[in-house]
Amino acid sequence: MKRIAVLTSGGDAPGMNAAIRAVVRRGIDKGLEVYGVRHGYVGLMEGDFFKMELGSVGDIIHRGGTILRSARSEEFKTAEGQQKAIKKMNEAQIEGLVVIGGDGSFMGAGKLTAQGFPTIGVPGTIDNDIAGTEYSIGFDTAVNTVIEAIDKIRDTAYSHERICIVEVMGRNAGDIALWTGLTSGAESIIIPEATYDYNDVMNRIKNGQERGKMHHIIVVAEGVCSGEELKKEIKDKLNLDTNVIVLGYLQRGGSPTAYDRMMASRMGGKAVDLLLDGEEGVMVGWKKGQLVHATFEESAKEKHAIDLGDYNLARSLSI
Template sequence: MDTLAVLTSGGDAPGMNAALRSVVRTALYRGKKIYGVYRGYSGLLDDDMVPMQSSSVSGIILRGGTVLKTAQCKAFFEEENQKKAVEILRNRGIEGLIVIGGDGSIQGAEKLSALGMPTVTLPGTIDNDMHGTDETIGHDTAVNAVVSAVSRIRDTASAHNRAAIVEVMGRFAGNIALDAGIACGAEYILVPEVPFSREKLARSLKKQMEAGRTNSIIICAEGADDGRALGDWLKERTSIDICTTILGFIQRGGQPTARDGMLGSLLGAAAVEALLQGETGALVGMHRGQVQVLSYAEAKKVKEPFRKDLYDLAVMLGAAQKDGDIRETGLE
């Protein structure tokens, strides 16, 4: 295998550039040629790619986003276009493709492998919810962005004796909310995996504020409730002054943390080595602090369960004891 290609796909995640840098320089170190594909699978279908040199990735390791750009590409799920992509790669002399992205990205890579184009995927998504890996590139940075924002929001909430709802990303997984909530000492954490009672939340919040709290932080994953609607409902129900902040894309951008820079570098190099050692369709992820290579079929079978122990810890450390459990199935 003498010529490889790399692309970034799906939602951008801090640390993707670190992974890209690692892929390119590892390939060159091994004496291989490597192409960078712009705009993910959409750019692949347009044959939008360039040869990469060591200088192509200079100075990018601390940059957020992805210098190769990314895009959604519904057309790529058509078999005719998948065959076209393989033909484009082969016409360039490319013998293996490295994909950096999330669940949709890995599905595309699996299709290409089935058509005879070896692929390896790196897990890049801030949600940390992919099969086959304990960690995903970008999650740690997103969590730190939330913690930093909450530290500012708490200051102003305390100054005005307010409660504050902070809506974070996580439509189907509450990992950002849970990790950030524990790290910043949120009083309440709402995640899609654990149904909660608005009534219980209102009662608990009111009791806490009446007992003398000067502020209260509610971290709400977008899949658990609509932050603004919840804020309006709580304000009407409790008469507590409540401000709502939707962090949105602030969680995606910015300089990656040291952990995400390390993770991208480790997995990028491992992905190149996996292709060169004959892997034809695999996810290169992390398991208990070690790099792990799993076939796409094997990876689908490995899904980290929701960390109920951490959620229980958050309840215990949050809005205090008996009135702090707002779960639908929790103790009254």
């Protein structure tokens, strides 16, 4: 193998640039030519490649987002789109591809491998919801960003004796909500993996008021309900005014933490090593404190799970 490419796909995550840097520099150190693909699978189909040198990834390890940009593509989901991408890579004499992204990105990578093109996946999503790995790039930074926001929100909630609902990302996974709720001392946490009802939230608010606590922080994962829905319930049942803060894209941005930079560097470097070892159709993962890899098919069979022990601990600590 002489020439490889790297792309980022799906939602951006802090640490993606560190992973790109690792792929490029590890590849060059191993004697490879490394090409960047702009705009994910869209750029792959259009042949939007450019050769990356050591200087191409200088001073990017601390930057959020992705210098390669990202995009979603309906066309690439088709067999014709995939063949189009493979044709462009063959024309450019690219022999292997590293895809940095989430489940959707890995589905595309698996399709390329099934059609004979060697592809390796590196998990990158702030939701930390990729099956086959205990960690994905960007999660630690997102959690710290949300914690910082909640700490500031709590100052105002305390000063004005208000209830504040903080809506965080996590359509199908409550990792961000659980980690930030527990580590910021939120009084209520609502996640898709745990059964909840509005009455429990109301009772916690009333119990707090009875012992003289007049402010309350509720962290809710967007996949369960919206902050506005919960606000209406609180108004209807307790006649209390509530502020709703939707953090949105704020969670995706910012300079990656040291942990995300370390994990991105490890995973990006491992992806190159796997290609050189003749592996294909696998994703790099992190389990029990070490790097692992498994095929996209094997990883997809696993189910992302949250530690409900932490959820129960959070409930105990927030009484």
